[in-house]
Amino acid sequence: MKQRTNQEISFRFPKGFWWGSATSATQIEGAAKEGGKGPNIWDYWYEKEPNRFFNGVGPEVTSDFYHRYKEDIALMKEVGHNSFRFSISWSRLIPDGVGEVNQEAVKFYHDVITELLIHDIEPFVNLFHFDMPLAMQKIGGWENRNVVDAYVRYAKICFELFGDRVKKWFTHNEPIVPVEGGYLYDFHYPNVVDFQRAVQVAYHTIIAHAKAVQTFKQMNIQDGKIGIILNLTPSYPRSAHPADVRAAHIADLFFNRSFLDPAVTGEYPQDLVELLREHGHLPVTEEEDKELIKQNTIDLLGINYYQPRRVKAKEHLPNPEAPFMPERFFDYYVMPGRKMNPYRGWEIYEKGIYDILINIKENYNNIECFISENGMGVEGEERFRDENGVIQDDYRIEFIREHLKWVHKAIEEGVNVKGYHLWTFMDNWSWTNAYKNRYGLVAVDLEQNEKRTIKKSGYWFKALSENNGF
Template sequence: MTLNYKFPEGFWWGSATSATQIEGAANEGNRGQNIWDYWYEQEPNRFFENIGPEITSDFYHRYKEDIQLMKEVGHNSFRMSISWSRLIPGGRGEVNQEAVQFYNDVIDELLANDIEPFVNLFHFDMPIELQHEGGWESREVVDAYVDYAKEAFQLFGDRVAKWFTFNEPIVPVEGGYLYDFHYPNVVDAKRAAQVAYHTMIASAKAVEAFREFDIKDGKIGIVLNLTPSYPRSQNPADLKASHVADLFFNRSFLDPAVLGEYPQDLIDILKEYEQLPKTEEGDRALLKANTVDILGVNYYQPRRVKAKEHQPNPDSPFLPDWFFDNYEMPGRKMNIYRGWEIYEKGLYDIMINLRDNYGNIESFISENGMGVQNEERFLKDGEIQDDYRIEFIREHLKWLNKAIQEGSNAKGYHMWTFMDNWSWSNAYKNRYGFVSINLEDQSRSLKKSAHWFRKVSDNNGF
């Protein structure tokens, strides 16, 4: 068999999930409430078909069966997250021994199946008590997070070498403080800037704490959803629009995480519009000294922008959108279920940017995937024939392979996600997994893409 696309020795093949989206058992094992449990109680109508995070995919009870399936799908690595409100209910104080037992069991089971656990500390799931104190707007919450991170390193660092401080930290900023699609549903750019800034301070402090632990082969990173900003044209006004979009949505986290400092242009814009966050003495040195070892890259779709058609209303709240309009490129390829463009070359462009402008930091594709509605339409002989997902992964992998051939330091590919999971406000509307979940009885079955991925992993290419 000839392989046209061969990947480097030891390449990480696997998938990613998050605690709130798969664990379920929301009211079991002494788990505390997070913002999702709370918001669902308050406003169930904001959730697709009124489905909350209580049961989700029941990984809490079925992790052994699921890890067997991971092995069957050719995983040698798997990114999970720890639920802060499960490990430390309320976010501070006593560690919950039932949670320690659960995460120990999961980690041990993964290792017993030759699957390396990649552990992420925060995936959108702030303990509600800490959110009531101001969440990431509060410096005290930053300190509580660092204490939580230290507990996790202490408890699991003897078996887990790869750690991540945050997943997609821009999302709680956009969702919670700019565009009203996550709790606490605030629309206030100055508070958004504070949340973003404190998240990076929390990340740098966790990196600093991590380095005090002697974790064998230990690496700590962050997972960012990098979205290339493509201008409509080479007109200077369009180019400026794409530059500003890139500053707000990518470089606001990428630069401090990898380079240890913020882009001056971003500081200038926030200053001009009086949106700068409060900072403290020593913050600059902290960020500079505690950059990440490894970068997870989540990529789903590009951002295409053009210069503004109309001046923003001066009485409207300040938003990044004051500086650009979104642009719909004619003839673009679409995933109609999500309303997202499919542009595989975007992955290559991100990796080359990291190679050229970010010291070619060690990185991997930590999420990439395709959500499709009503997948049971494609059921044939008991298996979902998700050829569209195979094509989606294959075409992205071709561009990733090209970037690696050209010197990109990319070490792996994780799909979002392992099994169909609960999406933040969309519940099970779009399915993303290699493994299909029947919500009636929680039974699992492999999709066609799972068998295809197994072959790719076995051959380390295709």
């Protein structure tokens, strides 16, 4: 595909900008019962309730990256990657979460990192992406402080094994999601609906994060940086009415600031603490925790953005007998005339990415950050294949381009944003949605032995990366 000339570049990004994509172990590796891997909660839940997964497709094979990583990494290079975020599977590396290190897993991750570096693609490694080892979940998962210690040991082993070549590390991806999915809204295992337990899970996740950061800093990895990946979803009030504004503020406290503030500033928002205290839902803590969180803030923030959250004041008083939920304080608001991705049921609001970045600049010391996920899932993409077999996903190109315009504006206004990673490189398995919606720059044909073909967006992304702009 012909490169554009410099004159045609309207939006140029800073030198060394990170262009790439993100994914997770459970969503692409497959080989769920191979290579010495232990079961995680997804393997177990699928075995127990396959009906809850779209078309009954589970995590066993997914996109088969475990066997095809060389081919896939060559394709990453072909679509313009200079960086790539993946996760290590805790239950592959340490099958029971606490015991022996699985040498087959060590070899696999070493080989993946080597292959990335051969292709001049910088590995960004995330340690936890929703995939609790089953043995750890059986003793309570993040509710159990012993699991925190097991996670910190796992993190240390990863730093020791791979820290000589991996310089960008992340403790968790979207840590609010296992809280919401597993302990509030029943869309992840263990399918608990209990606000108090959810609070404890969230709190222990931050403790695990802070202890991993502490370990990383003690190991003094040369040129190494450690961060966290948060799905920051701006909460917009329906109106300027104080009740609507308060509703949006509380939604923001629960879903964004509960992780953002302790990770970046080292302190929980006082309003959140007061709210939990008032309703009798503070977590169980230990004396040294406060100092631990304060001393171990991050170097680098990954920001995942897909959609805004729009809220309004409650229309009706909550049922005093019902389970305590965040929605006790607000209702969701459907804004008239909003732009939608009908397949995912999500609003497309490009300016949201700018609002997040400006908030980071103004309220979080303009910490070094990057867009770690942004993307568009579409059902039935096969129907857009042309006569050459290329999926003509112009809607994805438009989605990326319109978000990048706002990222560019934020950079012009001084936000310290260093890169853009799309979700995702190739179509992958999405938790209970399996392969319902496709997100990749590269199509994976499940009917034809998972054949990979670059989509139109993949060629566009290559030009974007080569020109460092569009």
